[in-house]
Every structure is written in C-alpha cells, then in structure tokens.
Amino acid sequence: MNTSVPAAAVQQQFDDAPQQKEAAMLGMWAFIATEVLFFGVLFAAYVICRWRFPPAFVAGSGHLDFSMGTAETAILQVSGCLSAIALRQIQLDKARQSTLLLVVTGLLGALFLVLHGTEYHDEFKEGLIPGIRYLQGGPGAREMELFFSLYYVTTGFHSLHVLIGVVLLLMVAMRTRRGNFCAQYHTPIEILGLYWSLVDIVWIFVYPAFYLVGSAG
Numbered sequence: 244m245n246t247s248v249p250a251a252a253v254q255q256q257f258d259d260a261p262q263q264k265e266a267a268m269l270g271m272w273a274f275i276a277t278e279v280l281f282f283g284v285l286f287a288a289y290v291i292c293r294w295r296f297p298p299a300f301v302a303g304s305g306h307l308d309f310s311m312g313t314a315e316t317a318i319l320q321v322s323g324c325l326s327a328i329a330l331r332q333i334q335l336d337k338a339r340q341s342t343l344l345l346v347v348t349g350l351l352g353a354l355f356l357v358l359h360g361t362e363y364h365d366e367f368k369e370g371l372i373p374g375i376r377y378l379q380g381g382p383g384a385r386e387m388e389l390f391f392s393l394y395y396v397t398t399g400f401h402s403l404h405v406l407i408g409v410v411l412l413l414m415v416a417m418r419t420r421r422g423n424f425c426a427q428y429h430t431p432i433e434i435l436g437l438y439w440s441l442v443d444i445v446w447i448f449v450y451p452a453f454y455l456v457g458s459a460g
Contacts, residue, residue, distance in 0.1 A: 263430070264430045267430050267431075267434055268430075268433075268434065268437075271434045271437050271438065272437075274438075275437065275438075275441050278404075278441060278445075279441075281400075282397070282400075282401075282445050282448075285393065285396060285397045285400075286397075286448060286452065288393060289393050289397070289452055292389055292390070292393065293452075293456070296383070296386040296389065296390075298383055298386075299383040299386030299387040299389070299390060300386075300387075300390045300456055301456060302383060302387055303387040303390030303391055303394070304390070304453060304454065304455070304456040306366070306369065306371055307362070307366075307394075307453060307454055308362055308365065309454055309455075311358055311359075311361070311362050312362075312450055312453070312454035313450075313454070314358060315355050315358050315359060315446070315450075316446060316447075316450045318351050318354055318355045318358070319351075319352075319355055319405075319442065319443050319446050320443060321351060322347075322348045322351035322352055322355075322439070322443075323439060323440060323442075323443040325344045325347055325348045325351070326344070326345070326348045326412075326435070326436045326439045326440075327436060328344055329341045329344035329345045329348065329432065329436070330429065330432050330433055330436045332344060333419065333424055333425070333426065333429045333432055334426055334429065335426065336425055336426040338419055338420070338422060338424065338425065339420075341419050341424075341432070342416050342419045342420045345412050345413075345415055345416035345419060345432070346412075346413065346416045348412050348439070349408075349409045349412035349413045349416065352405050352406075352408055352409040352412065352439075352442075353409050355405055356402060356405055356406060356409070359398065359402055366391075371391055372391065372395065373388045373391050373392045373395070374392075377391070394453050397449060397453075398449060398453070401442070401445055401446060401449060404441070404442050404445070405442055408435075408438060408439050408442055411435055411438070412435065412439070415431055415432060415435055418431070419432065
C-alpha cells in the first residue's frame with residue numbers, strides 16, 4: 244500500500260504535508276475560538292436577562308415547540324456521531340463508506356434546518372417575532388420580547404453555521420467520492436468534523452437555555 248501523501252494535496256506554500264496539516268488545524272481552532280467568543284457573549288447576555296426577568300423567560304420558553312426542539316437536538320447529535328465515523332472510515336481507506344456517511348450527515352443537517360424553519364413559520368403566525376410581527380400583550384410582554392430577540396439571534400446564527408456546514412459536507416463528500424482523500428491524506432474531512440462538532444456543542448447549550456427553561460415554571 245502506498246503510504247505517501249499525494250503530491251497534489253500539498254500546496255506550494257508549505258514544505259510538506261505535516262506542516263500543511265498543522266497550519267490547517269491551527270486555523271480551524273482559531274476560528275472555533277472566535278465563534279466560542281461570539282456565542283459566549285450571546286449566552287452571557289441570556290444569563291443576565293434570565294436572572295433579571297425569570298417569569299418572562301419561562302413564559303417565552305412555553306411558546307416554543309419542545310418536541311420539535313428535542314427532535315432537532317437528536318438529529319444534530321446523530322449527525323455528529325456520523326461525521327466522526329466518516330473520519331474513521333477514511334482513515335481506514337474506506338472512501339465509499341466515508342462518502343455515504345458525509346452525505347447522510349449533510350442531509351440530517353438539512354433536515355434540522357427544515358424543522359427549525361417550520362418552527363420560525365409557526366412562531367411568525369403566532370406573532371412572536373420582535374420587530375417583524377410581535378403581537379403579545381399584557382404584563383411581561385416587553386420582557387418576553389427580549390427572550391425572543393435573544394432566541395432568534397442565537398438560533399439564527401447557529402442555523403447559518405448549520406447551512407454552511409451542510410454545503411461543506413456535500414462538497415467534501417463529492418471530493419471523497421472522486422478519490423481526493425485517503426488514509427494518508429484526509430485533513431479536510433478532519434477539519435470539517437471539528438466544525439460540525441462546534442455546531443453540535445453550541446446547540447447543546449441552546450436547547451436547555453431556550454427550550455427547557457419553561458419547565459422551571
């Protein structure tokens with residue numbers, strides 16, 4: 244078996260494959276760090292507002308679809324497992340299985356977006372979107388509007404990350420099918436797995452913060 248990395252896989256600005264992989268991994272970890280800071284600010288704002296207006300946040304959470312949020316959580320966690328298995332399969336030189344797993348991971352990500360889009364549609368009809376169609380009234384309505392503002396900003400940016408991930412997953416799956424990756428060179432798949440793990444981890448915090456807080460009431 245040929246254990247060398249294909250020459251075409253090493254870009255001209257790098258001395259060798261290990262240096263290229265180290266640079267790529269460093270870049271991805273730096274990107275993840277910036278995203279953690281970004282979402283960290285949103286979650287910090289959530290914690291402060293949740294502490295100041297607990298009844299309104301519990302009431303706002305009660306308007307969300309718990310079953311849909313739970314299904315979305317399960318979908319993302321399964322997709323995360325599949326992306327990890329896809330990496331393992333290419334490490335074993337099983338490109339066909341890796342391709343299939345990457346495609347399924349991407350499709351699960353797309354299903355997540357469809358379900359979450361359905362949630363947005365239902366919330367629009369109910370009049371729960373601040374600045375666009377917010378029809379709630381009565382005591383605590385203004386504070387509950389703050390809950391939904393944080394909800395849409397956080398889940399909206401998360402969904403954008405999911406959309407980008409789905410596109411990348413399908414693109415990498417096509418390249419895997421064409422034989423661009425093997426046991427000796429699979430850095431793009433590994434980096435994409437890190438990105439998708441970020442998507443999963445962020446949602447692990449989103450789910451209890453927005454969907455489960457209603458149980459506190």
